[in-house]
Amino acid sequence: MEHLQHFEQTKNKLLKQIASISSYVANFSTQTTQKELQTVIDTLQREQFEVMVVGEFSNGKSTFINALLKNEVLPHSNVPTTALLNKIYYAKQPAFSVHYSNGKQEPLTKEQFDTFVSEDKQQMDGIASKIRQKLSMTKAAPTHLEVGYPTDLCRNNVVLIDSPGTNDMDEERVKITDEYIPRSDAAIFVLNANKIFSASEEAFLQRIMDADIKKIFFVINFKDLVPADQLKEVEDVFYKHVPTSIETNKVHFISALHALRHYVPQAQTETMSRRQQRKAQQQLPLHETGIVEFEDALKQFLTYDTGKEKLRKPIERTKRLLGEELDRVSFELQSLVHKIDDIDRHTASIQNQLATMKKDMKSKSSKLKQSIENQSQQIAVWYKKEAQNIIQKANDTANTHIQRGKDVNAIKTEIDLATAKMETKLKQSLTDRIEELLHNTVGRETTALQNEMTTMMDKLFVNAAQKADWSHIPVAQRKEQTSSNVREGAIIGGLIGGFLLALSGGTIGWGLLGGAAVGVAVTAYTSSNEDVYDELRKQVRKRYDKAYTAQGKEVEKQLAKLASTMQEQYENYTQQLIEKQTAKTKTLLNNQHLSLAAQQNKISMLEERQIQLRQHGEALTATLQNYSNNQGVKAHAYSTVN
Structure with a gap:
């Protein structure tokens, strides 16, 4: 099977x-x-299984996806295309649709879908505007495209997500890519055997390597264009860039075009020169294209690991x-x-203790909130200080490479390389500090509360056990085993997850800070290098400082909200425990009188x-x-x- x-x-x-x-x-x-x-x-x-596919525009990503789908579903293009995700799922008949930020969607013909995908962003925005006017959705923006297709790979609830190219500087492209990869079940990084690991690819790899490397498959495309005796050299270059712990079944040399031509004989590719196209006419057998072995490895990983x-x-x-x-x-x-003497008096005493707990709940939760707020302020101050270091690093890197006369795009890549690990570390440290804060506050309070509840009943049963032998009763748990630790973990984990989601994607990155705007601004200045560099400096300062200032305020806001939410969660948790203990008291009283x-x-x-x-x-x-x-x-x- x-x-x-x-x-x-x-x-x-x-x-x-x-x-x-x-x-x-x-x-x-x-x-x-x-x-x-x-x-x-x-x-x-x-x-379902979500599989993210990432890669630069020149790496044959669309052809690779089409090879997986065994048909030319995605159009190919030689230029950067729209910054929309394509979600591909199983359907008995082909279906295409565009989805908007207000939750609405519109069916598309194949031709309309191809236009959305293959046109450049400016043209796409014009097309989308016409469709929105037709649908009276002028305030909605397209968020992603969906493709339903009868493909074997997606038949068992596998969804392929085609991301915008990783070398594009559009803010939304990089933001979507950075957010989706951590949530995906697997990611496929498509590389080019002719130019393995460009500088921008290396910067991208640094951002995802620490947290997500175990679920990433590396597909090195265009193996047919590299002489067989040079493949080992390409492989050696690849392994110099990735961790030594990378599993060999996660690295695959593939010829996507040759694989696709076994399913669609006239298939074209988006990135090949005429010389390369002539060479590609020498058809590889399907088993030599690498696609079958890759599919097996992907399915094995999804099924067993994920x-x-x-x-x-x-x-x-x-x-x-x-x-x-x-x-x-x-x-x-x-x-x-257990036969408990004077049961009515004991249960009345427990009810009084529960009433006192309920009365004290508000004051305890207020103190808990205050404690969280005080420690949250310290975290916010720490975060802003660390963010300032990243801002300084970005500006220093820009100035250093400007002095060396580097190309603007190369400088942007250098900034990304210089700040990527710092940003990843900052995000993880923020998570760790919040986790520690919640465990040291709500964790201790809920544990103490649970222990107090348990002690109430334990005293009754301990006294009764001293007077009667009930060892013959097949009770699995003499002392009730609560799930307070599990529930505490669920509460804290849920709050941290919501907190990070509210921060919208974690690392801020050069691409997330308006790289496209820098590109546009730079092309407008052609009089001298100094004009170009001055504009780049302004953009770097503005984008990093502005983004991290906003992020710092958002951290403060979410931490303040976290304190209020934690207070509410604590009160709800306390109320639930009181209700459970009240029900137990009634059960105990009723059973004793049977x-x-x-x-x-x-x-x-x-x-x-x-x-x-x-x-x-x-x-x-x-x-x-x-x-x-x-x-x-x-x-x-x-x-x-x-």
């Missing part, structure tokens, strides 16, 4: 298992649990919910087998429920284990063959 088909079958099996669990617990679980299970199901149903993680997350979330139900069963069994026969019947029912819940959890674990074992065997077979 093909890798991706096996993933889909396992996903469908898992959906049925979780639906069965949801149906089983519906009669006794809380509404919160039922909603969470439905969320797990909905999320898993929407799960696919396993996509299955693990819903399984762990469902097992956590099952664990909470088991906790409730365990508590009820304890409340039935007749002996009623208690025995309820114990039998709860023991059966305990068995069923465990079996559901074990079945989920087995599903993931079977998937992992199956894919492990396939991965070993693949590595042995290759």
